[in-house]
Amino acid sequence: MDFSKVMQERRSVKKYDQNVKMTKEKIEKIIEIASLSPSAWNLQQWHFLIVTDEDKKQLLQRCAWNQPKVxxxxxxxxxxxxxxxxxxxxxxxxxxxxxxxxxxxxxKGLIDSIYNFYEDIQTQRDEAIRGASLAAMSLMLTAKDMGYATCPMIGFDPEAIRKEFSIPDRYVPALMITLGKGEETRERASRRSPKEIITYETF
Known part of the structure; x- marks a missing residue:
């Protein structure tokens, strides 16, 4: 699909065809392409917890305010x-x-530069969220290009997910994405115009 068309047609889909089961190979192909996302020093700060087991999805749903799409x-x-x-x-x-x-x-100079940059805990967190978010957007666009629907989510309890899915301390849940077959038929909500969101040179 033409990239501009992918952007124009991608929607946040909240209802999915439960009869469609994606193969592990299809999911991993989407992840593989999404992993081409940029990251500082190519450190690739992303990791994906993929939940397809029905019981585990129910558990994850409870951690996500019981949203059915999960x-x-x-x-x-x-x-x-x-x-x-x-x-x-x-x-x-x-x-x-x-x-x-x-x-x-x-x-050695490169290694020292990287360690020095990430010495600050806030920088570690900022970069983790930033890297994960870049990969997440790439995942959603890749999925759309391959004929699948997605919806990004921030409505969840990160500590509950950490506990229930035994997520190591080194990882911070940045967002969730639902993935499958579905479509959004409602008219797209309006977007702010370029003149509203652009400032040239300085404020």
Missing amino acids: SEASASIVVLGDLLAYERAGEVAEEWAQKSYVPSDGK
Whole structure:
């Protein structure tokens, strides 16, 4: 599908065909493409908790204010941000040296730069949320391109999800996405015009 058409036709779908079960291969293909999203130093701060088991979806629904779409969709995905993604700095430096992005003797400097940048806890959280959100948008657009519907969600209890699904402390739940077959037939809500949301140079 043409990209502009994907953008224009993507909607937040709240009702899904419960008879449609997506294969693991289809879901993983969407994730694979979404993982091409950008991230600082290519640290790829995202991780995806994919819930397709019916009992587990019911459990997740209870953590999400009992919203029906969580269990009705083929899959419900908790998009997680990795607070400790910077610990992969060594892997990044090694690959960058192999690809001549940095000289071999520049690896230590790169690693030090990454660790210094992520020294602040707030920065770790900001980057985790930022990276996860970039990947989440890519996931939704990829799904639309492949003929599937999605809906981003912030209506959930992150600590309940952490507890019920044994999420390690290094991950922060950024948002949820429902995924499956469905459509939104209501007229799209209006969007603010460019002149309302653009400021050139400075305020």
